[in-house]
Amino acid sequence: MPLVPARSGLLALGLLAWAGIAQAEALSGTVRSAEEGPMAGVLVSAQREGTNVTVTVVTDAEGRFAFPEGRLAAGPTRLSIRAAGWDLAGPEAVTLTAAPASAALVLRPARDLPMQLTNAEWIESLPGGDADKHFLQNCTNCHRLVQPLLSDHDEAEFVDVQRRMAGYAQASSLLRPQVLVADRVANQSAAAQAARLKVFERQAAYLARVNLRQKESFDFALKTFPRPAGRAARVIVTEYDLPEPTRQPHDVIVTPDGMVWYNSFTEQVLGRLDPRTGEIREWEVPTLRPDAPKGSLALRADRDGHLWLGLSYQGGVARFDPRTEQFRIYPLPAHLNRDSTQTTEVEPRHLHVDGKLWIEDSGTYSIYRMDVATGAIEVFQPFPIPSPNIYDLSTDAENNVFFTVFGRGDVGRVDAKTGQIRTWPTPTPDSSPRRGMLDRDGRFWFGEWKAGNIGMFDPRTESFREWRPPTPWFFPYDVAPDRNGEAWTGSMLTDKVARLNPKTGEFVEYLLPRPTNIRRVFVTETERVQFWAGSNHGASILRLEPLD
Template sequence: MTGLATVLFLGASLAIASPQAGSAGRTAQSARGNHHLGGPRGVVRSSQDFPIEGVMVQLISQKNSIRTTVYSNQLGQYEFPKLDAGQYTLRTPRPLEFRRYLKEAVPIDGATKLGDIVLERVSDSEFLPPTPDILSQISDAEWLYNLPGTGQEKKIFANVCGTGCHTYQMAFRSRFDERSWRLILKRMLGYGGRILVEPRDEAQPRNDLEDQEILVKWLSRVRGPEAQDAPFKVFPRPQGPATRAIITEYELPWLGVHVHDVNADPQGNMWFSINRSPFIGKLDPRTGKIASYRTPRTEGKHPGGHWIQVEKDGTVWYSETWAQNLIRFDPRAEKFHLMNTGVQGNMALSLTDGTIWRTAKGKINRFDRETGKPVEQYPMTKINNTYGNFISWDGRYFGGGNRDPEFDGVVLFDMVTKEVKEVPSPSGVAAPSRGSFDPDGNIWAGGRGGVLLKYDRKTGVASEYAAPTPYNTFYETRADKNGEVWAGEMRAGKIARFNPRTYQWIEYALPEPYSFDWQTYVDNSTDPVTVWYGDQYGYIVRIQPLE
């Protein structure tokens, strides 16, 4: 790592001394020596011949549509990993303040030297025109940052509309009067289960109704029939460590699918659940080949998977949301075993003893692997149900995140002593959701209120950590073998990497302006670790940090 930093520093000095040197003397020195690389390479520069750092450069295989993205460093250099020989599309997926670059049918074979990518600015100022092309690249956080309104109005919008299943593009690119916004919010908030068919049973608290009224007034003002978009100020491009990663996207061969969770089997295949569709899938990352397996039908219930996890022997476990089923799938025999649990959503599978856990109806429950019925129950006093459910690395502890108005925090259950701890979040508005334990047995949960929540098991202290990008929300988080914590920044279009020892954040920008990461999977067998998630919008993403 020291050698890498030295090369970058010396290279930066050369670039400053001779900005007109072009690409002849520039090589991808900063990337060499890394086992992930050795593929096509080139330089990104402006039309004024200055190198541009933090531009995403992407190659799309014409053979299997796999999209591979890397970033330019401070010398404008980029380098891909070794790719299969063939024809590719070369493009810049989110250039934002620069005009798009696109070149079809680019032949790739080994360490192909690519011609310079020369980019022209779309504006002479720091503000970007609100054209359809620019709007399609804007992250939800940038949308919210640029719209007029008070801090209260924007935070209410994020709390009400930023915790779930769609981008802000749907709302912010629409125009409705007050009556119409009121009807839309009534449907979105008064009906549940994502498909918005069944009305919610519970009555809404008075403060929620007051917040909704503020939200209706704000939306009708800033997204009313006569509302116009002003020029946009976008957030800075990636720099330094945030440019040292490879992003690979595997597009699924179906339209309208909503990936929920991913998990790896012992062979390195990625299994994924599909929310709102009656099947699960398997991706072979080496070839991009996708296989699908149809879930048996439950009469009268909307199909759709949620949580998924693979045991050490390759057995796949997953849950169905609306059918409230726990399903065991044997990939070798292609045999399903359905069990109705009476609960929906996320389960927790212990990889040490194979037990299955989940909170429900005020209790921590262990479920029978054959019947799906509770066989052990431990009462909670403050929490009725946690959205996230997870087991510690050693199999001793169960944890979960809860975001009810009455209690905002996490639960910790010791399976040996049977002690239950319900721990409130420091702010009371963290809205912890899904999460994991780190190797030291501490709980980490992604907060839909915009923070990562940690509960230190040894000190008994709960802490919150906010990412550098404003107006972001989290849905989940996953700790790796080194104790670093990974999470999708849903509204920022980034994957966050947080080091609790140094308090350092690295935010890897993604080729799409969102990160609908319902559950991060970390492959701890690689060095550095490899991070995966399945995006709500129909593709699977691999993040390979280079350090």
């Protein structure tokens, strides 16, 4: 199969690289308000003007903050804070030099609390029981909950909105809605369409009851979660803004050379961030089907350093060689490439074992195994059609593939030698396992999306364990085990990263500086663990460094 050349080389640079810029000494200070005095658990962010890098620390129990030396560049620097219910009264900027600097920040009560709430705080605030509000998690796939809740739509308008949005691909956003080629509704029976309409009507009735239709303010109390304290305040967060607001960095990975790679969920883009300088390069991923939704979902590296992308509705996978900056595209054969095809997941990490690449097709709920040398594809169907949605893939050292069953509540494995398929139900029924990965001991960690748990399956004992993060409505999307035996996850609703000690069951939850919709999570194998993820709706990449 011939190589497909990259259609674009250097698309964008970070706004200003750190290289050659004088580094400021540490910035420290205090945060206080007239109402509370010294304020603990306030996130304080600093961004040198003209750069794409923002660094955040958290105030301690006495309201003090300090940025480590070497983390901020000298020059005019913007300051911002995050503390639900509070605004920064001042100062909003400082000029950093080679000498240590200090700032005394003063906060005042927020003028617009609704815009400060996380998605999880909105759901917690809304009236009704969990069953009434559970559907709202689906809204956060494409946007924040402020969109429907601050609207003035009535029931009929909300039904129309849901009908329209049901015709969009999952790879959509407010800035880039993408219409599906395959009409999901047209293929449903009349009974199924009627049942679907009743769901829309029930959800529309709830939204029209709680939003701002015919009222100027909400008739329920807005609840905020406590600010970070203790270990949750001992953290540094660094954010790198991407070149365009349309970027949706669904997957972020770090390669052994320290480079950070990302894909875009709604665009044919592969990008690379140099965290030492802030420099960003992007390449345009070849398009296979111009009429289909664009973007990729999975991004993983093989042992030889090639990067593999699941091209989703484009109907194939791509391999990128960072050394030659060339793509090679592997489209699905015609008999497998339908309008509904959605090759979301690709798993190349043990490709070297037998030359076989695992691919998941969310459109047909199938798992494919491709011989990279010949292009031959085997099809594995874990369930009879109609099948629940197979989701993520992760391989062990023998290239056996483990998979999650998002459509109900199972994990499974395909034996690479025999082709035998086995599945195991999670302890919590209908938990909807989403994404995950194997640790060094062969245990499979995954996010139980609907159940709100971190799950772990041990193939040796065929047993499960589950843990629930303390913040309500966390809904873990993915789980990454680290070298120390802890597990990390992110949320699309809480703007938090959770760190689990499985031996004690203790969680540490780190609040992030901005609204952050997290999908794939990644932890480095360095001596001190670093957590990486994309802000899927914020066009940025974040690095979180715990200080313990």
